[in-house]
Amino acid sequence: MQNGQGNNRDMISVYNPVDGSLVGTVQAGTAHDVDEAVRETGDAFLSWSRTDPPERSKILFSAAGRIRADQKNLATLLTREQGKPLKESMNEIAGFARVLEYYASISGMLRGDYGVSRQYGHMMVRREPIGVCAAIIPWNLPALIMSWKIGPVLASGNTMVLKPSSTAPLTCLALVGHLYEAGLPPSVVRIVTGSGDEVGEALARHQDIRALSFTGAVRTGIRVAEIAAPTLKKTILELGGSDAMIVCQDADPDLAAKGAVSGRFFNCGQTCTAIKRVFVDKKISDQFIRRVCEYAGALKVGNGLEKGVDMGPVHTMSQRDALHSQVEETITREMATVLCGGTLPDSSSCMGSFYHPTILTDVDPDAPVMNNEVFGPVLPISTFDSLEEAITRANATRYGLGASIWTHDMRIISKATEELKAGIVWVNQHLRIPPEVPFGGTKFSGIGRENGRYALEQYLEEKTILIQP
Numbered sequence: 163m164q165n166g167q168g169n170n171r172d173m174i175s176v177y178n179p180v181d182g183s184l185v186g187t188v189q190a191g192t193a194h195d196v197d198e199a200v201r202e203t204g205d206a207f208l209s210w211s212r213t214d215p216p217e218r219s220k221i222l223f224s225a226a227g228r229i230r231a232d233q234k235n236l237a238t239l240l241t242r243e244q245g246k247p248l249k250e251s252m253n254e255i256a257g258f259a260r261v262l263e264y265y266a267s268i269s270g271m272l273r274g275d276y277g278v279s280r281q282y283g284h285m286m287v288r289r290e291p292i293g294v295c296a297a298i299i300p301w302n303l304p305a306l307i308m309s310w311k312i313g314p315v316l317a318s319g320n321t322m323v324l325k326p327s328s329t330a331p332l333t334c335l336a337l338v339g340h341l342y343e344a345g346l347p348p349s350v351v352r353i354v355t356g357s358g359d360e361v362g363e364a365l366a367r368h369q370d371i372r373a374l375s376f377t378g379a380v381r382t383g384i385r386v387a388e389i390a391a392p393t394l395k396k397t398i399l400e401l402g403g404s405d406a407m408i409v410c411q412d413a414d415p416d417l418a419a420k421g422a423v424s425g426r427f428f429n430c431g432q433t434c435t436a437i438k439r440v441f442v443d444k445k446i447s448d449q450f451i452r453r454v455c456e457y458a459g460a461l462k463v464g465n466g467l468e469k470g471v472d473m474g475p476v477h478t479m480s481q482r483d484a485l486h487s488q489v490e491e492t493i494t495r496e497m498a499t500v501l502c503g504g505t506l507p508d509s510s511s512c513m514g515s516f517y518h519p520t521i522l523t524d525v526d527p528d529a530p531v532m533n534n535e536v537f538g539p540v541l542p543i544s545t546f547d548s549l550e551e552a553i554t555r556a557n558a559t560r561y562g563l564g565a566s567i568w569t570h571d572m573r574i575i576s577k578a579t580e581e582l583k584a585g586i587v588w589v590n591q592h593l594r595i596p597p598e599v600p601f602g603g604t605k606f607s608g609i610g611r612e613n614g615r616y617a618l619e620q621y622l623e624e625k626t627i628l629i630q631p
């Protein structure tokens with residue numbers, strides 16, 4: 163097992179959110195395991211950083227091929243431990259392979275610089291990998307988010323210690339297994355499974371880790387940044403969002419309704435850039451809301467391994483309880499009208515942590531579902547009279563991850579893309595994240611960017627060399 167050491171270790175059980183059955187166990191790692199993993203990956207750094215980029219690419223391409231060949235098994239495991247429908251797991255595994263392929267194809271692309279001056283001679287800038295990097299991965303998209311971290315780190319010649327979430331670590335372990343089989347020396351990437359308090363904090367605290375990429379809750383990210391600060395490691399934080407979708411008068415209400423339903427209920431609503439608040443022009447709101455209810459009502463909720471299922475359970479009971487209390491408080495305080503959902507399924511007939519697709523309208527701007535991240539299948543819809551009002555309300559959150567505007571009017575697109583405070587702004591689409599472009603948020607959604615060549619920059623440092631001939 164990846165934690166390395168001996169027997170008699172404490173174990174963590176991983177349960178299927180559909181029925182609470184056991185899917186597997188992993189070791190509860192310790193700070194000592196982190197020390198060992200950092201030492202090993204530190205020892206491997208010199209050789210991996212000096213491996214020619216095409217050689218590194220070969221391994222990443224080969225791993226991606228193996229993962230594609232094993233897609234169904236990996237996706238089944240992901241569905242069993244995470245809860246999402248198999249079709250989404252299949253896409254996520256393909257997404258992991260695609261990100262590896264992307265970084266394999268640009269490995270070595272970020273070259274240095276050169277100039278010459280009479281006064282200083284030859285001026286060179288080398289871009290060097292920084293050393294051992296760490297990643298802390300959440301449970302909502304464990305494979306995809308792992309690829310955003312491991313891809314640029316390996317392609318740029320760094321080594322890595324990874325900590326998956328303790329409730330969804332199994333797919334991450336299996337994926338790393340494929341990297342080893344593709345020829346990656348095991349000491350280049352080590353996984354330490356375990357709790358955030360023990361393993362996560364040991365990574366943040368470790369002085370030999372030079373960069374740490376974290377995805378998770380705001381409060382955890384702030385804690386990680388505080389612990390990491392005295393070691394001056396680069397800290398990249400992706401902390402979720404409360405993405406707004408603005409539907410303008412000229413938008414196709416049907417297309418927008420389909421977009422709202424897929425952008426909210428994908429992954430049971432547990433996606434950082436899911437649509438978490440909709441603002442629709444009053445003039446088309448009746449038509450739009452009717453369609454949203456129809457499409458949401460047609461979603462088949464159930465065991466993600468069963469055919470035709472569109473939405474699985476919330477990942478854990480505690481996540482579901484937190485979600486339900488946000489909704490309950492909003493309803494009890496009469497801060498919204500419930501169009502569908504908003505209740506817990508009957509526990510006598512349903513073992514899993516399911517939650518009905520929920521749609522709320524007439525939502526008070528101060529309602530809990532408008533001010534905190536809603537990490538589950540709940541869609542609050544509000545109406546607006548003017549674009550200015552919609553943009554102001556979309557920006558009235560501490561988050562700034564994504565936002566979308568649905569219109570074909572170029573003047574509106576130009577204004578909205580400039581004024582929406584978000585790391586990514588979509589037009590007539592939402593929740594699409596290609597590996598080629600940067601991804602990350604402003605305000606409390608985080609610091610730094612993943613994806614694209616920008617991610618390589620996070621893991622490289624410039625060294626200036628001045629040669630007087």
Ligand code: TXE
Binds near residue numbers: 298302402433
């Ligand atoms: O997150 P945590 P949780 C948001 C979402 C969700 C809420 C809580 O709103 O409802 O966070 O989810 C590790 N030091 N997002 O509690 O705890 C932990 O083991 C270091 C949004 O699951 O932040 C896991 O590997 N690490 C988000 C990872 O941090 C620690 C995705 C995330 O867990 C730690 C997930 C500590 N002290 C949740 N404590 C997104 N950005 O999309 C925990 N961890």
